[in-house]
Amino acid sequence: MSKTKQQQTDIHKVIMVGSGGVGKSALTLQFMYDEFIEDYEPTKADSYRKKVTLDGDEVQIDILDTAGQEDYAAIRDNYFRSGEGFLCVFSITEQESFATTTEFREQILRVKHNKSEDQIPFLLVGNKADLTDARQVSLEELKRGRQPGKSATWKRLPRREKTLIRVCQHGKEIVDIYTRCLPYLSHHNLSTLTGRIFWNILSEKESKGKLTPVN
């Protein structure tokens, strides 16, 4: 079994975390199927796989969309252990969801205690960036890198590397359901493969020809 797996392309496991209702599933489905979901249906857990080429290499990305609610924490933990990288989503319109990102980070570190903080790719994503009127998490706050917490990864960022990508995709059919997100990622994250996958998941997919869907 393991032999066949090695013959296949690499599989990278990415996990979406974040409080309930911040748009993890929306982001995931957008990446997977270019699809917008309109109805709010809490996720328990969902897993997807997508084959993409990254810098000419074919890789498979497994995305696990988790529940934001703590009721499912036990289920989440089981996945955390096998996850490689973590995409932590918050909503810029909800201060609380931003504050919770710290807790998620800590929980991940607890589960993956055999790895140091630097070894776990972790990417912070501010979703719903188009809802500027309802913004609660200011750009300055994010840029200062004060949150999430005292994470070394964020602090270590040289100023010039502190990069903001703005992602937006056209809403499907209904105009006011844009999803835009502001990912904040560290230089360190970017140097890893998973980091680059993150980058490409979130940035416009085909703009640089880096990450293109197979089939």
Added chain:
Amino acid sequence: MSSEKSANEKYKSKNSSLQDYKGQKKWSSRGELSSHSSATLEYPSKNSKKVGSLSDDEDERNNSKKKRKLFAFSSKSKRERNGSGDVKKKSKNKDEFSKDGGQKQRAARSNTISELSVAQVQKRLSREVKPIFGVELEDAVKQSKSLDGIELPLIIRECIDHVEGFGLDTPGIYRISGIKSKIEALKNSYNSGRGVDLKEYDVTVVTGLLKQYLRELPESVLTQELNSRFEEASAVPNDNLRVEEFLGVLNDLPTCNYTLLSWIIIHLVHVLDHADVNKMSIQNLSIVFSPTMRISHRVFFQLFTNWEIFFGHVKLKKCKKPLQLDSSGQVQLPDGVEELEEELQFHESLLNKMHEDLNKGVASHGTEEELWEVQRIVTQMKRTLRKAKSVQKQAAPKQQEDDKSDSVDQLSTDSKMDDGSSTGTDENKLTEGGEKDFKNEDITKEEEKPVVAADGEDVVAPTEAAEVKPVSPEEVTVEIEEEEDKVQPTKEKETKEEKQEQEEEDEEEVEEEEEESLESLYLYYSELTAKQEELKNIRSELQRRIEMEQLRLQDSRPR
């Protein structure tokens, strides 16, 4: 402040439906996790237990009511913002709300995090694996679930499956005993909750295992208290009265005992059907099973001869196996909503079982990897089901309209005239409309889908390019701001663009609207036919997969 308060109240009441829904969701998940038996929730026969756990959960729900309200509120307010343009007022309310509620919520959440992880560690340490041999049937059923809703321990299911599949023609089946050490090894595996593949073993080992299990049941299947009534019933001289008596006693058996008895009897009837080959007559079977199951020959004989009356409605079902992924990591799903739902239920149970095992610390190596795959299958099924259902929903009203007006057919024929190039793929099996119409639908689908489906980029891109903007569509989507100073201007630019995009799309929509009303009708049909085609492919692929899987399993068995 007071007006804001009343507004909050309003939201709460609006939220109630959402809340209920969330409550249910949560409840069901809780039930699954705490009782370690998702499957119980769906079985009508366990209704009484369901009620019990419900009241437990009620308390929990009350405790966390506050927390959920907060969740519900935030999600709802987000929805409303999307729905209407009235943003400012709502966000104000939200500010108010999250300020006084946020802290509690946060505290509550961090509490649960630590509590849960402590509980998990404890669970893992205790490694609570209970044996299934020698315990009450009911406990064994709980301990070793069949996952598809049949209340039998997995071992019974797997043994019967194996014998039905490979052993019915074995001479002396159930009479010839298998190698003791192997039976013992299998027993240990089952007791420790490890997965077992019976295909590696001789039929005699499997039959020996089944008998051993039945022998070690602490009580006869007929139960201590009912046993004498069975004896009395079997002594009734009148045939009809005897059968009636039997039905009465059988009815009093506990559910799992009844299920076990019926399955064993039906299985043995299958063995009897092959009696000319396997040489096992009623007498022979009775000699073997009477002491094993602690059922007297006389009662046994009655059960055998009248099995159709007693258990005719019971059907042996093969123990389900999880769907397998092909080399590209895809899985072929069954077509048909019902089959899909059945599979979904099974896989969700499987998933829950895996989570339980992981939390208990008894999961076999590689379960964490499998978790992703099974989860993916479940996700895929859910998606397929949701799609199938939405197509159904759309199709239902459409078909009614279709009956009323022939003009629609007329129009679709017209569109066929206009379009000379296309050739419809006729994969149509739908009965409602007749073949000709469907060909038309296929054609209209081909030419119109790009517009109606409103794939955002298709629609917007041309107009955007036409706009005299310093930024091309690609650049709009990815902007990298390297310096902090740039943030403000870029932001402004962004909002401008936002407005423009919105206006553009508004125009677009007005234009489309008229087309859409007609086209959407066609679209429903084309979606249906496309779906059918898809399902057809899926079915054939699934068959191929099953064959391959069987070959693979056979190859990989010998260790």
